[in-house]
Amino acid sequence: MKKQYFNPDDLKKFGDITEHQKELGEKFFEYYGSVFKDGALTMREKSLIALAVAHTIQCPYCIDAFTTGSLENGSDEEEMMEAVHVAAAIRGGASLVYSVQMMEHAKKMSM
Amino acid sequence: MGVKQRTKSLKAKKSQLSDTFYQLKVLKKGIEPGNSEGFTPFDQKLDEHNLQSLRPDGIEIFQLNIGKLCNQTCSHCHVDAGPDKGDEMMTREDLETCLEIIEKHKIPTVDITGGAPEMHSEFRWFVSECYKLGAEVMARCNLTIIVANKKYHDIPEFYRDHKVKVVSSLPHFSEKRTNSQRGDGVFEDSIKALKMLNEVGYGKEDTGLTLDLVYNPTGAYLPGSQATLEREFKRKLKRKFDVVFNNLYAITNQPISRFLEYLIHTDQYESYMEKLINAFNPATIEGLMCKYTLSVSWDGYIYDCDFNQMLDLKVDAPGQHISEFAPKTLLERKIITGQHCYACTAGAGSSCGGEISE
Numbered sequence: 364m365k366k367q368y369f370n371p372d373d374l375k376k377f378g379d380i381t382e383h384q385k386e387l388g389e390k391f392f393e394y395y396g397s398v399f400k401d402g403a404l405t406m407r408e409k410s411l412i413a414l415a416v417a418h419t420i421q422c423p424y425c426i427d428a429f430t431t432g433s434l435e436n437g438s439d440e441e442e443m444m445e446a447v448h449v450a451a452a453i454r455g456g457a458s459l460v461y462s463v464q465m466m467e468h469a470k471k472m473s474m
Numbered sequence: 475m476g477v478k479q480r481t482k483s484l485k486a487k488k489s490q491l492s493d494t495f496y497q498l499k500v501l502k503k504g505i506e507p508g509n510s511e512g513f514t515p516f517d518q519k520l521d522e523h524n525l526q527s528l529r530p531d532g533i534e535i536f537q538l539n540i541g542k543l544c545n546q547t548c549s550h551c552h553v554d555a556g557p558d559k560g561d562e563m564m565t566r567e568d569l570e571t572c573l574e575i576i577e578k579h580k581i582p583t584v585d586i587t588g589g590a591p592e593m594h595s596e597f598r599w600f601v602s603e604c605y606k607l608g609a610e611v612m613a614r615c616n617l618t619i620i621v622a623n624k625k626y627h628d629i630p631e632f633y634r635d636h637k638v639k640v641v642s643s644l645p646h647f648s649e650k651r652t653n654s655q656r657g658d659g660v661f662e663d664s665i666k667a668l669k670m671l672n673e674v675g676y677g678k679e680d681t682g683l684t685l686d687l688v689y690n691p692t693g694a695y696l697p698g699s700q701a702t703l704e705r706e707f708k709r710k711l712k713r714k715f716d717v718v719f720n721n722l723y724a725i726t727n728q729p730i731s732r733f734l735e736y737l738i739h740t741d742q743y744e745s746y747m748e749k750l751i752n753a754f755n756p757a758t759i760e761g762l763m764c765k766y767t768l769s770v771s772w773d774g775y776i777y778d779c780d781f782n783q784m785l786d787l788k789v790d791a792p793g794q795h796i797s798e799f800a801p802k803t804l805l806e807r808k809i810i811t812g813q814h815c816y817a818c819t820a821g822a823g824s825s826c827g828g829e830i831s832e
Contacts, residue, residue: 401699401701401702405702405705405706406698406699406702407698407702407703407706431695432698434691434693434695435691435695435696435697435698436698436699436702436703437646437647437689437698437702437703437706437707439646439647439648439650439651440650440651441648441650
């Protein structure tokens with residue numbers, strides 16, 4: 364079989380990260396579990412945020428996990444795609460806003 | 475607009491899965507020999523958690539599947555119901571026997587399901603008789619039947635007059651996701667029917683008329699938090715359609731019948747079973763519906779639950795037919811379990827009344 368950097372089955376082994384650093388690993392999962400509980404934001408809203416972030420950081424594991432999470436919490440494709448567009452807009456905007464610098468510099472350099 | 479059939483029944487397709495023995499074999503052994511032998515048997519899982527075999531606590535709900543005839547052919551249906559199932563309907567004689575049992579043993583709740591139970595020619599008579607006996611009647615209404623034909627348009631008034639608790643399937647507030655499971659046109663007709671139920675008082679405060687919705691995932695994933703889903707359904711249905719309802723039940727899809735076919739066909743059977751087993755929650759056991767429900771099939775046989783009924787696993791007790799109903803021995807029986815039971819014990823649990831443990 365062709366070797367790949369990303370193996371979908373690795374997601375199931377995420378819990379194993381406690382193996383070489385039990386205390387920190389367990390603290391992370393406890394924190395992670397608390398973050399995704401219903402709070403001021405619902406689990407549904409948090410899953411959509413996580414889905415958008417997953418696209419921004421381009422984490423294939425996170426995309427799988429929070430597509431499932433969003434569906435489980437009742438979101439549909441329309442809402443999920445809108446969440447991804449929010450991520451894309453911020454990412455694109457972050458590039459485009461630098462064009463102000465480009466325009467200013469071009470202006471300075473030009474007659 | 476009317477409903478387009480999403481698929482055909484397993485029986486009509488002459489699928490191997492229409493044979494319950496084959497379904498049980500898949501659940502026990504996997505699709506190919508050896509490929510899911512590794513799944514922990516359900517009884518072993520109970521042992522690992524120091525839990526006893528399941529035994530009933532009482533008979534509070536008499537759930538009757540009065541027939542498999544339905545105007546829809548949903549892609550996940552565990553009953554394998556559809557328009558071609560008109561020959562699998564409970565006889566008047568068996569319905570009368572059910573009434574005798576409800577009266578004699580003072581069973582508080584009668585849960586009528588199908589198919590679309592409203593399509594049974596004796597449905598209205600039977601509901602009226604249950605109402606006269608003072609039993610709480612629940613009808614599992616697929617909604618679209620109300621608008622399917624003129625003769626069903628007055629169902630909301632009929633339900634209101636007999637104080638029937640209406641439990642209706644609506645897998646999503648999005649048209650696309652609902653129709654992908656239940657057939658094109660289902661969402662639009664379901665909204666029309668919900669409005670008709672609201673008009674006679676269902677789902678509204680202080681009317682005493684309960685309209686509950688059933689959510690089940692439209693794919694190979696588990697339901698999220700029932701409270702979160704209910705909140706979202708209420709918000710979306712009110713805002714978009716001015717529809718109201720009382721409670722939402724989140725139900726896990728059972729890996730049997732047409733949903734099993736879908737899992738196998740999309741190569742998701744193993745991963746779905748893994749998901750269910752990994753999400754096993756011992757806190758759900760005490761609230762499982764098989765502990766206080768009896769399920770009766772269209773031909774009068776008694777089962778621990780609706781899912782055992784669809785796998786043809788009759789109660790493990792003498793007197794398996796309503797004609798020989800013996801509550802004492804039924805209460806002493808051991809509930810039959812299998813790999814499909816993982817669906818009721820995953821996560822927050824799942825029963826005909828939704829989530830079991832928060």
